[in-house]
Amino acid sequence: MAWVHADALERFGSELLVGKGVRSDVAHHVAAGLVLASLRGVDSHGIRLLPHYVRALQAGRLNPDPMYRFDRTATATGRLDADDTFGLAAGAEGMRHAVEMAGEAGMGAVAVRNSSHFGMAAYFALMAARQDMIGLAFTHADALMLSHNGSRAFFGTNPICFAAPCQDEEPFCLDMATTTVTWNKMLRVGEIEKSVPLGWGVDSEGIDTQDPARVTALYPIGDYKGFGLGMMVEILCSLLTGMPFGRDISRMYADPIESKRHLGHFFMAFQVDRFVDLVEFKSRIRSMMGEVRSEPPRDGEESVQVPGDPEKLNVRERTQTGLPLADVELQSLRDLADESALEFPNVSESPFTHG
Amino acid sequence: MAWVHADALERFGSELLVGKGVRSDVAHHVAAGLVLASLRGVDSHGIRLLPHYVRALQAGRLNPDPMYRFDRTATATGRLDADDTFGLAAGAEGMRHAVEMAGEAGMGAVAVRNSSHFGMAAYFALMAARQDMIGLAFTHADALMLSHNGSRAFFGTNPICFAAPCQDEEPFCLDMATTTVTWNKMLRVGEIEKSVPLGWGVDSEGIDTQDPARVTALYPIGDYKGFGLGMMVEILCSLLTGMPFGRDISRMYADPIESKRHLGHFFMAFQVDRFVDLVEFKSRIRSMMGEVRSEPPRDGEESVQVPGDPEKLNVRERTQTGLPLADVELQSLRDLADESALEFPNVSESPFTHG
Numbered sequence: 001m002a003w004v005h006a007d008a009l010e011r012f013g014s015e016l017l018v019g020k021g022v023r024s025d026v027a028h029h030v031a032a033g034l035v036l037a038s039l040r041g042v043d044s045h046g047i048r049l050l051p052h053y054v055r056a057l058q059a060g061r062l063n064p065d066p067m068y069r070f071d072r073t074a075t076a077t078g079r080l081d082a083d084d085t086f087g088l089a090a091g092a093e094g095m096r097h098a099v100e101m102a103g104e105a106g107m108g109a110v111a112v113r114n115s116s117h118f119g120m121a122a123y124f125a126l127m128a129a130r131q132d133m134i135g136l137a138f139t140h141a142d143a144l145m146l147s148h149n150g151s152r153a154f155f156g157t158n159p160i161c162f163a164a165p166c167q168d169e170e171p172f173c174l175d176m177a178t179t180t181v182t183w184n185k186m187l188r189v190g191e192i193e194k195s196v197p198l199g200w201g202v203d204s205e206g207i208d209t210q211d212p213a214r215v216t217a218l219y220p221i222g223d224y225k226g227f228g229l230g231m232m233v234e235i236l237c238s239l240l241t242g243m244p245f246g247r248d249i250s251r252m253y254a255d256p257i258e259s260k261r262h263l264g265h266f267f268m269a270f271q272v273d274r275f276v277d278l279v280e281f282k283s284r285i286r287s288m289m290g291e292v293r294s295e296p297p298r299d300g301e302e303s304v305q306v307p308g309d310p311e312k313l314n315v316r317e318r319t320q321t322g323l324p325l326a327d328v329e330l331q332s333l334r335d336l337a338d339e340s341a342l343e344f345p346n347v348s349e350s351p352f353t354h355g
Numbered sequence: 356m357a358w359v360h361a362d363a364l365e366r367f368g369s370e371l372l373v374g375k376g377v378r379s380d381v382a383h384h385v386a387a388g389l390v391l392a393s394l395r396g397v398d399s400h401g402i403r404l405l406p407h408y409v410r411a412l413q414a415g416r417l418n419p420d421p422m423y424r425f426d427r428t429a430t431a432t433g434r435l436d437a438d439d440t441f442g443l444a445a446g447a448e449g450m451r452h453a454v455e456m457a458g459e460a461g462m463g464a465v466a467v468r469n470s471s472h473f474g475m476a477a478y479f480a481l482m483a484a485r486q487d488m489i490g491l492a493f494t495h496a497d498a499l500m501l502s503h504n505g506s507r508a509f510f511g512t513n514p515i516c517f518a519a520p521c522q523d524e525e526p527f528c529l530d531m532a533t534t535t536v537t538w539n540k541m542l543r544v545g546e547i548e549k550s551v552p553l554g555w556g557v558d559s560e561g562i563d564t565q566d567p568a569r570v571t572a573l574y575p576i577g578d579y580k581g582f583g584l585g586m587m588v589e590i591l592c593s594l595l596t597g598m599p600f601g602r603d604i605s606r607m608y609a610d611p612i613e614s615k616r617h618l619g620h621f622f623m624a625f626q627v628d629r630f631v632d633l634v635e636f637k638s639r640i641r642s643m644m645g646e647v648r649s650e651p652p653r654d655g656e657e658s659v660q661v662p663g664d665p666e667k668l669n670v671r672e673r674t675q676t677g678l679p680l681a682d683v684e685l686q687s688l689r690d691l692a693d694e695s696a697l698e699f700p701n702v703s704e705s706p707f708t709h710g
Contacts, residue, residue, distance in 0.1 A: 074461025076431035077629040106429025109462050111630045134590075147647065149656040154647060162587045164594075172590070174583035206653045222576025228529035228662030231647070232517045235489075235527070239519075239639050240630040246646055274432040275466045275595040284594050291601055292502065292509060292586070298561045301504040307583030 002330045003322035003352055008345035010035040012337070013050055019340050020057060022064040026089040029123075033088035037120040038323045041314030042175075044184030045120040047323065051332040052253075053086060059258040062086050062116055068093055076105040079241075080112045084260045087118030087139075091265055095124040095135065098269040102133055106274040109267065113241040116261040117252055121161035122175040122311075128269040129163035129171035132278055136268040137161040140237035142249045145179050146217040148227040151206025153217035154246045157182055158233035165272065167282035170315070172289065173308040178230040179218040186215055236266035321351030357685045358677035358707055363700035365390040367692070368405055374695050375412060377419040381444040384478075388443040392475040393678045396669030397530075399539030400475040402678065406687040407608075408441060414613040417441050417471055423448055431460040434596075435467045439615050442473030442494075446620055450479040450490065453624040457488055461629040464622065468596040471616040472607055476516035477530040477666075483624040484518035484526035487633055491623040492516040495592035497604045500534050501572040503582040506561025508572035509601045512537055513588035520627065522637035525670070527644065528663040533585040534573040541570055591621035676706030 013031030018024055030053060038046030056062045066085035070093075072078040078097050082090030094112040101108025118124075121137040128135025141156030157177040164172045181189075181200055190196050190212020201215035202208055209215060220226025238245035241264030250261045272281050295304040318324075325333070330347065337344040368386030373379055385408060393401030411417045421440035425448075427433040433452050437445030449467040456463025473479070476492040483490025496511030512532040519527045536544075536555055545551050545567020556570035557563055564570060575581030593600035596619030605616045627636050650659040673679075680688070685702065692699040 073629040077461030106432030147650050147659045150650045150659040151653040176580045221580050225531045225576050242631050274428040276597050295502050295505045298506040304502045304505040
């Protein structure tokens, strides 16, 4: 394990991409989005994805210099063709338009097409929340969610992300897959424990398995409810964008790396002060969060947390300690640096300072 | 058990309310919404609530002749003060404005305040879908959801409802509580089985119980995820409306029936054809539903269903058979008829015709 400062890693990622011909605004969102995910402890969607993105760029899957075409179809709605660029940049451009329309119309919604893997949904919803708006971000993904009463996957882990501004504290942010666990969490726990809990996933026959190597589909949360939420996300991201759905969605790793993903996303922003006084809203959400945290915990638990609290804690801690990287992750990032004759940031074998 | 035709029951409900001084547009939504819930098989939110609503009306909780104050704050946003009328009417008025704004701005969102219990969320989302829009409806409710890692409830069963239009078929409609089961389902299963499955609820100490009489809080779906979705709904319905939240929300039955509820709701409508061609959207959602239904079921299951399929089947069947009423429900509706000297619709001791 090694530690690298987040800001240094973000600068490195951005310079590396620019060096490979990626336009600077695109490179900025990719590096900033990946590093934010790592800071929040969402390592599956963090800086470890950079080498994969670079390979996809070099293979022609990702467009380094996209010509965005935004079509504002009404005062509050629009469509963005992302010209097959990195999903993190496509998503940021989509949310930027949603926020801009919300500034005029009170709210805005943007359907993004011809995009790619967009990383962590919170990156986009938080963009809205930092401008005192409520932000929502959705993406579809390739089939990984066991259909309710089915024996295989049809929809993806299709996440829902919601963020809202708060007084004197980072925004409330719920960012969740509609499956019980994410694919990467299943893999990580499987690697450490050599087994996963019953009820996480099924094998290729649709039979419950605890063997992580045999899992091909993950259970939705709440049976038909998570399945229905996944379908809702698919309707927004596939049908409102004109992109493929279900088992026709391309796969991030299993499909040839030169093939485009043709993914869709959906973003919404609302201006809080079109509904209530902004100061009062931010004060009340802070009270709500305080009340939740003061609720009596059940036996064996330390406290009741607000969704997003573990991520906030990670940000505070990792801003101090640096981002932890597994040896294999560090090596693949260093290989990228060498390949581009770029200096790699300082690496420490222990946390820089304890948070 | 007795059966009564849905349309006759709707007329009866509406006439009864008008006879008690309720304005006809308000009475229409209450009767139509309750009967639609019964038709869909959502009996907990169906016509059995009419006697409770009448008592609440007579006690002064519900305003029979509301002066709605709608404040359009931007082209796509507005606030509705529902003047303490029936939630079903308040919600319909809120969604009407959302749909109207969406017609101009591409989408519309309305925060409703000073409302009451709004029944089944699908009634409102389907209003939008029947006008070729995507509709979303949310309401908060009194504390009944066990907080994740907590020992008691803070948020309500806060439902999420999403509807979208479909070609040659009733709209797709997901209408779900963010708890594993609804309170009424827990009560019904408990009454029949004298026990409920482990994992549905906890007692007043926060300890798992299978005794339906001891359940005081219900588990959220997907642990922190359902809890987070419930908090999202609370932010929309409490904080964007200025209404109370969490344990400060009034209780439907336990609070004095003359006290106002001060509930909030949140509605959204999107015009599909601001994003993609409407005909293509409706055709593709039908294909998606067809593909889902053709997915291989797991052992022991007949088929994979689209969320909302059981409700569609109920509507088809109950339109033929009439609505089934338990004896006690029938009696309380007949008592209302007698009290108002109104003729009660034809009652059959068996289904009118088999669907």
